[in-house]
Amino acid sequence: MRYAGEKKCNIWVAMALGILSLFLIFVVYPLVLILYKSVLTQDGSLSLAYFGKFFARKYYWSTLVNSFKVTIVSTLLAAALGLVMAYVLRSVRIRGSKYLNILIVMSYLSPPFIGAYAWIQLLGRNGFITRILNNLFQVKLNGIYGFAGIVLVFSLQSFPLVYMYISGALKNLDNSLNEAAESLGCSAVQRVFQVIVPLVMPTMLASSLLVFMRVFSDFGTPMLIGEGYKTFPVLMYSQFMGEVSTDDHFAAALCVIIIGITLVLFFFQRYLGNRFTYSMTALKPMEAEHCTGLKNVLSHLFVYLVVLIAILPQLTVIFTSFLATGGGSVYTGGFSLDNYRNTLFSKNNNGAIFNTYLFGLCAIAVVVVLGVLISYLTVRKKSILTNILDTVTMFPYIIPGSVLGISFLYAFNSKPFLLSGTALIIVISLSIRRMPYTIRSSTAIIGQISPSVEEAAISLGCSETKSFAKITVPMMMSGVLSGAIMSWITLISELSSSIILYTSKTQTLTVAIYAEVIRSNFGNAAAYSAILTLTSILSLLLFFKLTGSNDISI
Incomplete structure (x- = not known):
């Protein structure tokens, strides 16, 4: 949708270029690098030997x-x-x-x-x-x-x-x-x-x-x-x-x-x-x-x-999670709150809970802001640039989480993009993984809003950006928030990319559960799992409250 007197090079073009640049850096560049690394031998020559090794x-x-x-x-x-x-x-x-x-x-x-x-x-x-x-x-x-x-x-x-x-x-x-x-x-x-x-x-x-x-x-x-x-x-x-x-x-x-x-x-x-x-x-x-x-x-x-x-x-x-354990791995038959004391009140263990909520909230904020902007650009500002943006933003939907995690370590493990081991790389990976879902839901919502509403505001002297911020975004918000809650539920349950990117300081609940199960520390694993399950249940109830429905059929 293009308005009379609108310049080709405006804030929307700049915004589309900026968002596309982010996806080129954090999606396309890691994938190209992983493709290059797959055909690069130890001596630096190009070869398909590793693919031959797999099928041989x-x-x-x-x-x-x-x-x-x-x-x-x-x-x-x-x-x-x-x-x-x-x-x-x-x-x-x-x-x-x-x-x-x-x-x-x-x-x-x-x-x-x-x-x-x-x-x-x-x-x-x-x-x-x-x-x-x-x-x-x-x-x-x-x-x-x-x-x-x-x-x-x-x-x-x-x-x-x-x-x-x-x-x-x-x-x-x-x-x-x-x-x-x-x-x-x-x-x-x-x-x-x-x-x-x-x-x-x-x-x-x-x-x-x-x-x-x-x-x-x-x-x-x-x-x-x-x-x-x-x-x-x-x-x-x-x-x-x-x-x-x-x-x-x-x-x-x-x-x-x-x-x-x-x-x-x-x-x-x-x-x-x-x-x-x-x-x-x-x-x-x-x-x-x-x-x-x-x-x-x-x-x-x-x-x-x-x-x-x-x-x-x-x-x-x-x-x-309420059963007492001996040494953390053998259930003794009685009931106890020790598992929750170990996970909630131990400085060595409760960091995973704090990280999950902190990283999840940061990622959801990024997902909502970029999701709304990308959906608006691809629906209202159709062009070759926005079509490319729409295609590139779908890549994370196709890529398995473990592949994304590996590609991130390849791409951001040295300067000038030294991000490995930081909380930022976890937040970026979570945002990238869940971005396509929010984009698709936001695109559907914008498609239901008539462009005449924005045109009426502009004809009354409102700028296009102000019309977007004051009219379009509020009309989208109920649907965007409900979609964001569903994204949040799947986001805090992410394991495949987080387990590759985490460090001892950036461990999340899913990684902590997996690590405790591997160590046969079932008491802590049960408590962590119960906390994650309770968080998902409360988030789901909030979703039903916002949508006014108990039906989540797609």
């Missing part, structure tokens, strides 16, 4: 196969479970559905590795449920470690994302189509597979691809419960951060491989979105009906059981 040895390329196996199975299970849960809760009147919806969202917001830690407490070799089963059936179970455990954690932690997307699609579905199929003699099962599923298939594919990308790039869960089943992100982390046989150049080659895979997935998602997306107008929206008999009983049992299993990790970490 089964030990390396088998981790990629393992990642695809885990990701495909987890995505299929999450998609199936999310579809069934969304349909049941939209079609059958379930008691307490409002609170069940909140619990499902809560189960998604915690990091997957916390779920892995909680399931170790439940189904590990000495887990609570494992001991019961061993005593009851006189067997010796080996726990959930390996492929099955990784799939269990990822499936239960990812299905809420599919649920939220499909629930939103079902909200816009015209139920008259379902009724027409019923009048033509279709049974309930036939209507689901021939009417409902085809209508929500584009949404299910899009959400499944998001799950696929998230699961494929996660390394925290396989590190904790994978044991001998090593995945590609674990290999990449160990090559860069391992205690022995580390190789920076080989790690860079692994980063390039995973970037290539995620790029293909991203463009495949965009293709499916453009190819299969269509609009539906719900003239007669789908409403939950009161059921009786066996259908009602089975629906309630299924929904309650799935929600209970999904939320069980959060309940477990909260419960175990």
Whole structure:
């Protein structure tokens, strides 16, 4: 949108150039450097030897196969479970559905590795449920470690994302189509597979691809419960951060491989979105009906059981955080507040809590300010420059967090950009990681604001920048704040980039939890996890308060 008398070189062009420069420095430059390092040998010559090394040895390329196996199975299970849960809760009147919806969202917001830690407490070799089963059936179970455990954690932690997307699609579905199929003699099962599923298939594919990308790039869960089943992100982390046989150049080659895979997935998602997306107008929206008999009983049992299993990790970490431990690793059976005393009131331990809130608030401030400016520039000031800016700002959405962390250490570990080891590099990485989500939500909000509102203010003598600050921003603020809260929840749960960039002085809650679990200090790990879970719950309740809704369907 360009106004009469507006100069081509104005404050908006300068702002777009400034923001683009920041992304070139903190996104493009590290990625170019990691690409260069992947083809640079120890003697300084250019070669593809590191890529050949990866594909020549089964030990390396088998981790990629393992990642695809885990990701495909987890995505299929999450998609199936999310579809069934969304349909049941939209079609059958379930008691307490409002609170069940909140619990499902809560189960998604915690990091997957916390779920892995909680399931170790439940189904590990000495887990609570494992001991019961061993005593009851006189067997010796080996726990959930390996492929099955990784799939269990990822499936239960990812299905809420599919649920939220499909629930939103079902909200816009015209139920008259379902009724027409019923009048033509279709049974309930036939209507689901021939009417409902085809209508929500584009949404299910899009959400499944998001799950696929998230699961494929996660390394925290396989590190904790994978044991001998090593995945590609674990290999990449160990090559860069391992205690022995580390190789920076080989790690860079692994980063390039995973970037290539995620790029293909991203463009495949965009293709499916453009190819299969269509609009539906719900003239007669789908409403939950009161059921009786066996259908009602089975629906309630299924929904309650799935929600209970999904939320069980959060309940477990909260419960175990109050258990007394001997030496921090063995639960003695009694209750105590020692775990919270160690984490909240110990100078050596409470720094992670303070850092999480401090870094998170700083990052959210950056995300909100830049997100609003970028969305305004790309919607209202369309040009070649803003189109480039829009494309570059989407890169962090594609890049796995561990790759971003490694690229940051490559790029900012020497002068003139010596940032490694500082709190600033943590804040920048958190901001970069969550920026695309806020940009997309802000872009959608600006698209709903008519340009005539700003034009009217300018015609009355208001400058364009003042119109933006006094009119556009306040109109966007409610949506921006609710989006910022959701970004905050995912931001404080970030592990993959923080664990590569942190030092003893810049440790965050997620890093502290991971480190305590690795050291088998389960008491402190449970207390840290409970604090993070409680923070996410309070943030989610604040989101519902601001939006005036208990539904977070997408």
